[in-house]
Amino acid sequence: MDIDELMRRLFELYPDGCTVDMREPFFALISTVMSHRTRDDVTYPAAEKLFKRFSTPEEMAEAEVEEIETLIKDVGFYRVKAGRIKEISRILLEEYNGRVPDEMETLLKLPGVGRKTANCVLAHAFLKEDALAVDTHVHRISNRLGLVVTKNPEDTEIELKNVLPKKYWINVNILLVKFGQNVCRPVSPRCGVCILNDMCPKILL
DNA sequence: AAAACGGGGGC
DNA sequence: GCCCCAGTTTT
Known part of the structure; x- marks a missing residue:
């Protein structure tokens, strides 16, 4: 081969490449959580709409979860994901100084983040070669x-x-x-x- | 190990 | 109208 x-x-x-800016860690993390069991042609427009309204962990953490739900309602599991997005943003603010962690072990602690999502963030946002x-x-x-x-x-x-x-x-x-x-x-x-x-x-x- | 979460899109 | 989908959490 x-x-x-x-x-x-x-x-x-x-x-x-991807229409969402995956080099921005917060965008990479949130859009990848949104993509679970959902086609990318549905995920990207919803993610862009969400980031146009709330573009930082600070804004996302203070947003009404109902508004996040409305913005991403086209993706599957949108209620669960909206809750996770808000909770992830709150944890980033309170635990990690508003930054997305760049280590697998730490990323895995975030709700809705498993090995696949963590690797997407590490590869695309932090350019981790492994x-x-x-x-x-x-x-x-x-x-x-x-x-x-x-x-x-x-x-x-x-x-x-x-x-x-x-x-x-x-x-x-x-x-x-x-x-x-x-x-x-x-x-x-x-x-x-x-x-x-x-x-x-x-x-x- | 298997169920549960779920609306959109292809056919 | 039916089946499947960029996973992860819970039972």
């Missing part, structure tokens, strides 16, 4: 391509780090989310329009 060629094709297919965010898309596609043979995203994170050059870790998540949504879908993958057929051991056509 030529990993460099694989990634080159994905970069060529999806040259644009962070690789593995969601269901990365897990599924890495297995279909034969890059790894794993049962769960946790094992995929470990195994994929042994196979994928470090320089790709920061981007592979966003690329495979788009690819997984448009082509290598969970059910009925569109192998007929896939540009990776010659590399894939699981062509369904």
Whole structure:
């Protein structure tokens, strides 16, 4: 498997990154919490609308939770997420001087933040080179391509780090989310329009 | 280990 | 109208 060629094709297919500014830690954290079990084309507009109204932990912590709910009502689990967003903002203010922590162990203490979300923040906002965010898309596609043979995203994170050059870790998540949504879908993958057929051991056509 | 959270979008 | 979705928490 030529990993460099694989990634080159994905970069060529999806040259644009995320419309939310993931280099801003607070935006990266909140938008990633919003993205749980929700498509990115639904998540991004809602996140942009939310950040236009409340753009800092201070503003978000003082906001009425009902207004946060209204702003993000298009995403799934929006009531739970609105509560988490407000609580996360309060904790950032009270515990971390209004800053987003840049350590896995600390991020995991925040409500609604698991390993995948923490890795997204570490990779995209803090440019941590040892962070690789593995969601269901990365897990599924890495297995279909034969890059790894794993049962769960946790094992995929470990195994994929042994196979994928470090320089790709920061981007592979966003690329495979788009690819997984448009082509290598969970059910009925569109192998007929896939540009990776010659590399894939699981062509369904 | 499995259920629960949930509105939007594709078909 | 039915099925699935950038996970995490709770049972």
